[in-house]
Amino acid sequence: MLNWLHPGFILIITGILMLVLPEKLRRIVMIAGPALTVAAVLLLQEGSWLDVEFIPEITLKLLEVDRLAVMFGVIFAAGSLIAAIYAVNSGNRFENAAEAIYAGASMSVVFAGDWISMIFFWEIMAIASWLIIISSKTEKASKAGFRYLLVHMFGGNMLLAGIILKITQGSFGIECLTGTQDAAFWLILIGVAVNATIPPLHSWIADAYPEAPMGGTVYMASYTTKVGVYCIIKLFAGTEMLLWFGVIMAIFGASMALIENDLRRLFSYHIVSQLGYIVAAAAVGGAVGIDGAAAHTFNNILYKGVLFMCCGAVITATGRRKISQLGGLAKEMPLVAGCFLIASLAITGFPLLNGFVSKSLVMNAMAEGGYHVAEIFLMIASVGTLLSIALKVNYFVFFGKGVREKVEAETGPIEIKPVPLNMKVAMVIGALGCFIVGVMPNLLYGLTPFQSDGHPFTADHVTQYIQLFAAATVAFVMYLDHMAPHEMLTLDTDWLYRKPLKYAVNGLSAGVTNLFNSCYSLVCRLVGKGNVYLHKPSKIAEDAGLHVPERNHGIEDDDVLQKPAGMLVATNMLIGIGAAVIAVLLLT
Numbered sequence: 087m088l089n090w091l092h093p094g095f096i097l098i099i100t101g102i103l104m105l106v107l108p109e110k111l112r113r114i115v116m117i118a119g120p121a122l123t124v125a126a127v128l129l130l131q132e133g134s135w136l137d138v139e140f141i142p143e144i145t146l147k148l149l150e151v152d153r154l155a156v157m158f159g160v161i162f163a164a165g166s167l168i169a170a171i172y173a174v175n176s177g178n179r180f181e182n183a184a185e186a187i188y189a190g191a192s193m194s195v196v197f198a199g200d201w202i203s204m205i206f207f208w209e210i211m212a213i214a215s216w217l218i219i220i221s222s223k224t225e226k227a228s229k230a231g232f233r234y235l236l237v238h239m240f241g242g243n244m245l246l247a248g249i250i251l252k253i254t255q256g257s258f259g260i261e262c263l264t265g266t267q268d269a270a271f272w273l274i275l276i277g278v279a280v281n282a283t284i285p286p287l288h289s290w291i292a293d294a295y296p297e298a299p300m301g302g303t304v305y306m307a308s309y310t311t312k313v314g315v316y317c318i319i320k321l322f323a324g325t326e327m328l329l330w331f332g333v334i335m336a337i338f339g340a341s342m343a344l345i346e347n348d349l350r351r352l353f354s355y356h357i358v359s360q361l362g363y364i365v366a367a368a369a370v371g372g373a374v375g376i377d378g379a380a381a382h383t384f385n386n387i388l389y390k391g392v393l394f395m396c397c398g399a400v401i402t403a404t405g406r407r408k409i410s411q412l413g414g415l416a417k418e419m420p421l422v423a424g425c426f427l428i429a430s431l432a433i434t435g436f437p438l439l440n441g442f443v444s445k446s447l448v449m450n451a452m453a454e455g456g457y458h459v460a461e462i463f464l465m466i467a468s469v470g471t472l473l474s475i476a477l478k479v480n481y482f483v484f485f486g487k488g489v490r491e492k493v494e495a496e497t498g499p500i501e502i503k504p505v506p507l508n509m510k511v512a513m514v515i516g517a518l519g520c521f522i523v524g525v526m527p528n529l530l531y532g533l534t535p536f537q538s539d540g541h542p543f544t545a546d547h548v549t550q551y552i553q554l555f556a557a558a559t560v561a562f563v564m565y566l567d568h569m570a571p572h573e574m575l576t577l578d579t580d581w582l583y584r585k586p587l588k589y590a591v592n593g594l595s596a597g598v599t600n601l602f603n604s605c606y607s608l609v610c611r612l613v614g615k616g617n618v619y620l621h622k623p624s625k626i627a628e629d630a631g632l633h634v635p636e637r638n639h640g641i642e643d644d645d646v647l648q649k650p651a652g653m654l655v656a657t658n659m660l661i662g663i664g665a666a667v668i669a670v671l672l673l674t
Contacts, residue, residue, distance in 0.1 A: 089134040092149050093126040093159055094197060094207070097166060097190030101214075104183040113174050116182055120167035123193075127159040140202070147259065150199025153535040154380060158196045158316050160533065161384045162189065164519075165308040165391060172395050172512035173301025181221035185305045188214035192309040196316055200259050201249040208245065208313075212238040215310055218302040219294050227297040233580075234294040236587070237280060241287070245277025264324045264371070275322060281314030282365065283358045284331050285338060289580035291357060292342075296350035296407070300398030303350060307394045308387045311357055315364045319379050324371025332369055333463045335362030340470025342578070344478070347408050347571040349397045353390070356433065356475060359467060360386050366464065367448045370455045373536035378447030380534050385432070385440040385523065392429035392516035393475070396422050399505045399513065400483065409571040411497055412483045414490025418502040423484040425513040430476040432520040435468055436555065437548050440523035443530060446540035446547060469558045476555075477562045478569055 100119025104112050136149035166189040176182060191214055194207040216238070219231040251270035263271045280287045291311070295303050322328060339359025346352040360382070367378035399422045400415065401407050416423040432439035445468075452461035482489055494500060523530050531539055541547075562569055619626055 089130065089136055089149060089151075091126045091129065092136055092194070092197070093123045093130070093163060094190045094192075094194030096123045096126055097186050097193065099190075101183040101186030101188075101190065104179060104186060112179060112182070116170050116174055116186070117167070119186060120163065120170045120189075123190075124160075124163040124167055127156070127163045130156055130159065132156065135199070144202075144258070145200075146203050147199025148194070148203055149197045150260075151197065153533075154316075154320060154376075155196050157380050157384060157533045157535070158312070159193060161387050162193045162196065162309070162312075165189075165387050166193075166305075168391060168512050168515050169301065169304045169308065171508055171515070172304055172398075173299075174508050175506055176299065176301050178221055178299065181218060181299055181302060184214050184217040184221060185302060188218060188305060189309060192313050195313050198260065201252055201257075204260060205242075205246055205249050209242055211310065211313065212242055215306055218306060219298045221302065222297055222299050224297065230294045230297040233587075234290055237287070237290040241277045241280030243277075244273050244280075248273030248275075248277060260320070262323065263321050278314055278317040278321065281310055282318055283311055283314070283335070283361055284328075284365065285334060285358075286579045286582075288335070288339075288358050289578040292351045292354040292578060293580055295354045295357075296348060300402060303398065304391055304394045307353070307357060307390050311361055312383055312387060315361055315368070315379065315383055318365055319368045319376060319383075323368050323376050323379075325369055328369035329366050329457060329460055332362045332364070332366030333460050333467075335359060335365060336464055336467035337362070337470065340467045340474060342576065343474040344470055346474075346576055347410055347573065349400065349407050349409060349479070349483075350394070351576070352409075352474065352479070353393050353397060356393075356471065357386075357390060359471060360390065360433065362467065363445065363448050363464060366460060367451050370451045370457065372451065372455070374447060374454055374538045375451040377531070377534035377536050377538040378444065378451045378540075381444040381447050381530055381540075382441075384530060384533070385444045385520075388440060388516055388519045388523070389429040389432040392425055392513055392520065393433065395509065395513045395516065396426040396429065399509050402509070403503045403505050404500055405503075406500070408573070409479065409482050410573055411493060412500070413486060413493040414484070415500075415502070416484040419484075419505065421510055422505060422513065423480075425517040426484065427480060428517045428520055430480055432524065434472045434476050434555070435551055436476075437543070437551060438521070438524045440520045440530070442524060442551065443527035443540055443542045446542035447531075447534075447538060450538075450540055465554065469554060472555060472558045473562055473569070477559065478571075481562075481569075482571060 097119055100115055100123075103115050103119075107115060130151050132151055132153055134149060134151040135147065138146045138148055140146045166186075169185070169189075173182065173185065188211060191207045191210040195204055195211060198204040198207060212235075216231050216235045219234055220227055248270045251268075251273065255270070263274060276287075280290075283291050295306055298306055318328070336359050339355045339357070339362060343352045343355040343359065346355060364379045364382050364386070367375045367382065369375070370378075397407075399419070400412065403419060403422075404412060404415070406412055428439065432441040435441045435445040449461060449464070452458070452464065490500070527540065527542055531537060
């Protein structure tokens with residue numbers, strides 16, 4: 087069915103309008119655009135399409151709808167609406183426009199049906215997300231944004247190279263690459279792996295996300311990485327080697343979060359961890375694996391968005407972002423504390439919350455595929471998630487007794503500013519979404535491509551998770567002093583290339599500048615020499631070491647030029663008359 091109401095284009099147009107509209111209208115459009123996008127996605131039907139002729143014999147498939155695209159479209163549209171409500175009072179026109187265009191480009195990648203459309207919107211997404219980061223207008227944001235752009239330029243170029251190979255092979259429409267193992271396969275996989283934060287291409291997320299504006303971080307937590315795992319599901323489902331990459335991501339991200347002190351860096355590492363479950367499920371493939379990966383992505387956008395929104399509310403209210411600088415905020419910020427508690431339990435897979443119902447599908451995929459060792463490691467990662475978010479952050483930031491007094495004794499009284507109403511509304515909507523999906527899992531399972539049933543509420547499954555949580559809680563209490571955050575620098579793999587990259591870029595820049603200056607000086611010398619030789623040809627012989635008579639043979643010194651002008655004119659006339667007479671005599 088032909089469909090001209092492209093959801094991604096609605097958001098892109100919304101972003102463009104926000105650049106020119108006055109403040110009051112901008113706020114209305116900022117909410118109305120995502121709301122219209124939600125309606126447009128819900129109206130889509132499987133098989134809908136929108137083709138545009140690019141050049142003769144090449145048609146761009148800007149919209150190609152299947153069940154996987156619809157599922158991602160629904161959560162992307164809902165996420166854009168919640169994020170817009172959260173950021174509506176930011177007052178930064180430039181930031182808000184970049185956020186809407188970023189969300190629209192991300193959605194356009196999901197609905198793209200050909201390689202050219204995909205890479206085009208992929209690059210718009212990368213540029214818009216960079217603009218969001220630098221809209222903080224801080225030195226740290228500028229540097230982090232530059233590094234972010236370099237990493238994503240690398241990923242985008244790898245993806246582009248792979249796409250060019252696919253097109254030269256005659257493959258214009260997007261297709262699953264599992265099992266091909268050619269150069270295009272590896273290039274596209276590397277490009278997608280950057281966005282999906284597959285190690286060692288993951289560290290950009292903890293570097294850049296904490297420096298973005300509060301609202302911008304909520305947007306970025308919902309799109310760049312989720313577009314990456316969408317491509318993993320669509321292009322590489324069933325690629326078994328990705329299974330252990332996913333397991334490593336799950337454990338590594340949770341481990342890094344366990345020692346992290348900065349709130350937004352901590353949540354960024356948990357994006358890596360949660361994407362590990364998704365990559366592992368996609369690697370297993372099959373109906374349950376693909377449904378598990380898609381369902382967990384859907385839920386991740388919900389609870390991760392709430393976590394980042396609560397984090398932004400805490401930073402807005404206190405001006406502090408380190409866990410070691412906070413404590414006992416539940417009394418002053420009960421709504422934020424309640425929303426955070428729901429989202430933090432959801433991300434751990436606590437029963438009756440959305441993370442539980444999607445992790446059931448992921449674990450079922452591991453069990454059905456016979457990957458029992460991977461299943462155990464993913465359970466261990468769940469323990470790390472519980473320790474680092476549900477227990478560590480809740481205790482040391484919101485509910486811990488005596489924590490507040492200790493913090494204020496060290497850093498001074500914590501001044502609590504009111505949290506804007508729009509932020510509260512967005513957090514409540516997101517938290518309600520986590521609860522509703524958790525108690526009515528069929529709402530989620532009905533959206534998945536194969537509509538697999540995870541059967542989450544079996545006695546064995548529920549008791550298994552409750553026992554796991556109980557054991558982790560006991561361990562947390564026993565080692566409470568060791569769990570306390572500390573002021574220290576957390577090193578990641580980016581330190582292996584940030585310094586070398588800095589020196590390489592500076593060296594390359596200096597080399598190019600010196601080469602240009604040398605070429606410029608050489609050209610100037612050549613032009614100068616040429617000018618001298620034209621005016622005085624004898625200078626060539628002199629410079630060659632040849633003997634030159636003292637008389638100057640330059641044309642400007644020729645005696646004939648010193649004669650009176652009348653003499654020269656008369657002589658010229660006589661020569662002409664003589665030549666004419668001779669010609670006449672010869673002809674007769």
